[in-house]
Amino acid sequence: MYQLTGVTKRYRRGKETIDALAGVDLTIEDGGRLVIQGPTGGGKSTLLQMLGALDRPTAGQVVLDGLDLATVSEARLTRVRAESIGFVFQSFNLIPTLTAQENVETALVPLGPKAGERRARAAEALESVGLGERMGHLPGEMSGGQQQRVAIARALVKKPKVLLADEPTGNLDESMRDEIMDLLEGLWKEHGLTFVMVTHDSALARRAPRLATIRHGRVTITENP
Template structure:
């Protein structure tokens, strides 16, 4: 479970001070599926980065299973990310010289698994997203949707508790977008993940059980009864 209390993130731009997050309070139960929406520059990605331990707040606490991420050392924070949190981004972030399987294996290196176990788990993760026949393909040999599936497999291969996705369908056409969302939602249900996604796509936001709207660093939370 996430418990955010009074989370503020302040940036200085020239002589001006901007609050990307302004005293955010938010609870995200285990297994929740939450979508974050809002205008560009409103704080969406900043909030996701806080949840993932990729950035630290200026003030406030970010509790994950009772541990305040804001107070952890960099080494401990890296360990939490390696073990508990998977990330999927809009731009795939695959290494172009590595095969699909090798890209997925990179997520397992910090866990110090033996090479054989890394290969086996990476292959199984790719099979779970429908790419069992593409293990040896380079990113340049895959479509955009297939590359995002590799990125999803890489996020999930370490068996995280949390999946954070920042505009995961932003570079995809409508048909491929729907395919990727089917994959993500299926994996959320299958693994009981806590799934938090930033998206500008209102059609996706309407399908989420809970919607957080963020404007000028402040949030409102809506329960989507029909989702």
């Protein structure tokens, strides 16, 4: 479970101080699903970075399963990201010179399994996203939707507790957007993930049981029917 208390993140922009987050209080239950929406520059990605242990707040607590991500050592944060949190981004972030299988295997390297286990787990993850026949293809040989499926497999191959997605359908057309969201929702249910997604797409936001709207660094929670 995530428990955020008084989370504030300040940046300096010239002589001006900007509060990207301004005293955010938020609870996300294990297995919960939350969509974050808001205007550009409103703090959406900053909040996701806090949840993903990619940045620390200026003030407040970001507690994941009893561990305050705001105060633990950098080494511990790195371990939490490697073991417990999967990331999916708008731009896929695949290594162009590696095959789909090799890209997925990169997520396992920090965890130390032997090469044979890495290959087997990567193959299983790619099968789970419908790419069992594309394992040997390079990113440039695949469509945008297929590349995003590889990125999802890479996020899930380490069997994380949390899946964080930042505009995962932003580079896809409408039909592929719906395919990817159906996949993500199915994997969320199948694996019991805690799933948090940033999107500007209101149609996708309405599919989630909870919506966090963030404006000027402040969060309002809406329960979708």
